[in-house]
Amino acid sequence: xxxxxxxxxxxxxxxxxxxGEDADINCEEQVRTLINQSLADIHIDKEFDVxxxxxxxxxxxxxxxxxRIARAITASKPLAKRALKVVxxxxxxxxxxxxxxxxxxxxxxxxxxxxxxxxxxxxxxxxVAHSLGxxxxxxxxxxxxxxxxxxxxxxxxxxxxxxxxxxxxxxGLALNIAGMExxxxxxxRSIRDSNYSLFPWYNYYNRLxxxxxxxxxxxxxxxxxxxxPVEERYGPSVKASNWLLRGHPVTSGDQWLAxxxxxxxKPMIGDRLVDLLxxx
Amino acid sequence: MxxxxxxxxxxxxVAISGCVHSYQYLATGQVMTASEEERHALLYWRAxxxxxWYGREYAQVEQTPVMRVCGASVHPFAVTDDGxxxxxxxxxxxxxxxxxxxxxxxxxxxxQRLRDGSRCGAILLDGDPVGTEALxxxxxxxxxxxxxxxxxxxxxxxxxxxxxxxxxxxxxDDVGEAPSCAELFD
Numbered sequence: 001x002x003x004x005x006x007x008x009x010x011x012x013x014x015x016x017x018x019x020g021e022d023a024d025i026n027c028e029e030q031v032r033t034l035i036n037q038s039l040a041d042i043h044i045d046k047e048f049d050v051x052x053x054x055x056x057x058x059x060x061x062x063x064x065x066x067x068r069i070a071r072a073i074t075a076s077k078p079l080a081k082r083a084l085k086v087v088x089x090x091x092x093x094x095x096x097x098x099x100x101x102x103x104x105x106x107x108x109x110x111x112x113x114x115x116x117x118x119x120x121x122x123x124x125x126x127x128v129a130h131s132l133g134x135x136x137x138x139x140x141x142x143x144x145x146x147x148x149x150x151x152x153x154x155x156x157x158x159x160x161x162x163x164x165x166x167x168x169x170x171x172g173l174a175l176n177i178a179g180m181e182x183x184x185x186x187x188x189r190s191i192r193d194s195n196y197s198l199f200p201w202y203n204y205y206n207r208l209x210x211x212x213x214x215x216x217x218x219x220x221x222x223x224x225x226x227x228x229p230v231e232e233r234y235g236p237s238v239k240a241s242n243w244l245l246r247g248h249p250v251t252s253g254d255q256w257l258a259x260x261x262x263x264x265x266k267p268m269i270g271d272r273l274v275d276l277l278x279x280x
Numbered sequence: 281m282x283x284x285x286x287x288x289x290x291x292x293x294v295a296i297s298g299c300v301h302s303y304q305y306l307a308t309g310q311v312m313t314a315s316e317e318e319r320h321a322l323l324y325w326r327a328x329x330x331x332x333w334y335g336r337e338y339a340q341v342e343q344t345p346v347m348r349v350c351g352a353s354v355h356p357f358a359v360t361d362d363g364x365x366x367x368x369x370x371x372x373x374x375x376x377x378x379x380x381x382x383x384x385x386x387x388x389x390x391x392q393r394l395r396d397g398s399r400c401g402a403i404l405l406d407g408d409p410v411g412t413e414a415l416x417x418x419x420x421x422x423x424x425x426x427x428x429x430x431x432x433x434x435x436x437x438x439x440x441x442x443x444x445x446x447x448x449x450x451x452x453d454d455v456g457e458a459p460s461c462a463e464l465f466d
Contacts (some may be wrong), residue, residue: 041460043351130465136331156371156465197371198396202356207340210330214430218332226343244397246358252329252455253302267458268326271346271354278353279370280437 002157004122005280008047016131028052038270054234103255111202119160145189153193167263172229200242218256300330309444350461362383364409367401369394372431383407
């Protein structure tokens with residue numbers, strides 16, 4: 001089922017930690033706006049389609065038991081009830097991703113199916129992920145590379161994903177809380193028989209983003225040139241596996257959590273996506 | 281949302297972002313497309329400067345400029361291990377020129393197919409490849425393009441060296457807007 005590069009590319013967008021429900025998430029709209037703005041600025045026409053992969057309802061279903069307990073405990077305290085609901089929602093999302101839960105498996109399977117749906121219709125796919133979504137995205141891309149049916153060396157038409165753009169990723173953090181490694185280092189699968197082609201991974205990060213730095217108080221992470229936490233942790237292993245990891249420290253005039261959400265309106269990331277859309 | 285949420289959010293937003301300001305670096309020029317059409321082009325990147333919410337001084341320059349070629353293409357730069365800016369090669373890219381010691385281009389006798397992520401271009405200052413730290417306000421960068429694409433001829437500008445105008449720097453308030461071709465050249 002080879003990719004037909006004349007067909008419009010599909011951009012699959014994966015959100016990060018969220019509160020609320022799938023219906024509240026508009027990450028695909030933000031990416032669509034970003035790309036359209038970049039295309040308009042440069043005076044280029046290009047057809048593409050953006051598809052969001054939402055998994056918040058899957059997480060919510062898995063957290064329902066804990067929500068019920070929280071509701072019972074805080075029945076007469078509306079503020080505490082609201083706060084606990086948000087905490088369960090946010091912490092639950094992270095713990096689900098960190099542990100080998102059936103919920104995380106379901107999320108990864110859903111994302112893989114979404115990517116393969118586009119691949120089967122012969123559309124090339126570019127994956128864009130934010131925050132916690134970068135972990136699911138990396139796992140699924142890795143899984144596809146490990147599957148013998150895809151990523152056959154230099155023949156890019158066998159690649160279900162043509163490129164990966166991560167934003168505000170915690171993948172560089174080696175955090176261990178209460179004996180649980182939150183973002184364990186993934187083994188990067190190798191693209192076999194590739195003489196010229198490397199799988200491109202563009203990682204955009206802000207030093208002031210606490211999800212990147214791991215600093216609750218927003219202390220900037222140390223970087224070496226363009227090598228941030230993700231590049232330091234994954235650089236050597238991706239190089240050995242025929243991936244091309246490029247770090248891009250970005251700025252937005254924001255600090256702390258505002259820096260974590262500013263990627264969605266970053267023109268430089270829109271430009272990168274246009275570059276990927278017009279590449280093949 | 282209760283009545284206090286918006287004002288509290290506003291105060292928090294000002295507190296955590298008010299002390300760091302964004303600056304934009306910009307250089308304009310002209311490049312030739314592979315189909316020999318002259319196009320306006322621009323290089324841009326940004327920096328944050330100021331103090332963090334707890335008083336510490338902070339400065340960060342975006343080290344990977346983007347080149348926008350109006351009506352044609354967009355080219356994000358990457359940084360090599362030696363700190364120089366480069367245009368990464370991709371599928372079906374062949375090196376056809378090399379930058380010599382004088383910062384001029386020499387043709388390769390035999391075009392060389394490149395592995396992805398190899399140098400297909402560079403930003404030069406006085407003929408030497410540089411990183412963003414050398415591109416201060418007033419510097420006159422050149423962009424060297426050294427590849428051709430055998431499948432998508434419009435993938436890169438025509439191989440050659442393009443001189444850009446001096447780099448300008450200005451403070452920006454709307455970080456969601458990048459310099460556009462219409463704004464700069466129409």
